[in-house]
Amino acid sequence: MATAFKTSASTRDRMIEEARALFAERGFYGVSIAQIAAELGLTKQALLHHFGTKERLYGLVLEQIAGELAGLKASSEPAADAARRLQDWLVAMISDTPPRIERSRLLMREILDNQVRAERAGSWYLKPFLGDLVTMLRGVPGWSGASDAQLRATVVQLLGAVNYHAVSGPTFRGIFGTEAAQAMNDIFASQLRHMVHAVLAAGPEV
Amino acid sequence: MATAFKTSASTRDRMIEEARALFAERGFYGVSIAQIAAELGLTKQALLHHFGTKERLYGLVLEQIAGELAGLKASSEPAADAARRLQDWLVAMISDTPPRIERSRLLMREILDNQVRAERAGSWYLKPFLGDLVTMLRGVPGWSGASDAQLRATVVQLLGAVNYHAVSGPTFRGIFGTEAAQAMNDIFASQLRHMVHAVLAAGPEV
């Protein structure tokens, strides 16, 4: 086996971490691999050595995120009722830790861009995630009779409600000021839980 | 005055229109001015002649959108009750006409990017719009006692629910197929109205 820890985290992992942060902040086209490398004190060829192409590095970041979303599902206890599980799941997507904010921003960017970036990988990363959400929503009392289209539309609306916050955070801070943004941040999760509850309790449109 | 119509729409207006479509589709960094010009059968210097810089052209597109959002407010009849007006307003933001989809996508991109692009203009375009939404929400029965933070959080959640659809449209089409996406599209507005109603009726968290 290798020596215990030559660097606290492997260079490769640090590269992915930094790429995730910068791609989330500026988007795929908004960051160059040279900038990512410079942030790590390396040259872009160090990145290319590990990943070959910029696309592949981006793909690994997306893969990491897809893994996290799958992990969210596993961590929700199956005992609770379906409505509560869905609620927990959606709330678990957010929070103010940087990696989760990056995740929301990257998901939003991927949804915006993947159609352009050659219809490639991105979409499929999301597919099982969306499918699970639809399945879970169908299990909520009152929703079993809803059409696929209704279930999907509702899932989209809920995801939007959840993720828009992380996406709009910096802009809203600029508009309302730091302390007002912080106040909104503090109550966001509980208000979101309340909102999701109201939507689930109302059931689909008749 | 000038001759009635030398071209059906002035070249300048066509430029803004094309820029809006392409910026919405690919983002600020994802499109070059040469590509916008080529789409119009011109060279990039024709664009630079009219707008000077790429940033200025982008700013004019944002200005146009801000104007449309202000127009939405004016067009909602003041007679109706506050809940209904807010509902109408949010639903009016969407629809499947290309310019409105572009609007939602551009708003999302601007919210994602403006922090990076020098904290410049973008935010302020949105400020009165958000302020109006908060004011309107406060006027909805049951919401008058909510805190500013609660009102803002709810507005953010509702905007997310509204705009995520336009943003995610192409990706979802890729995942679920054309006809399923169309089915979702057809019922989205009414399902959204239903959802907004449920949220407003539930009131803020106590």
Add this chain to the structure above:
DNA sequence: GAATCCCCTTACCGGTTGGTAGGGACGTTG
């Protein structure tokens, strides 16, 4: 101690970026 592998470097490539300089076609105005 020679060979090998891993990690990262400098040097370079063709292509594209936003932007500048200058000129030409055209209609309007004196």
Add this chain to the structure above:
DNA sequence: CAACGTCCCTACCAACCGGTAAGGGGATTC
């Protein structure tokens, strides 16, 4: 007919893009 402004062109620029080629330092292996 000359002067002028509008609109768009070709030509060009330095800077940067993602990616290739080749080599060096250092630890490991034989």
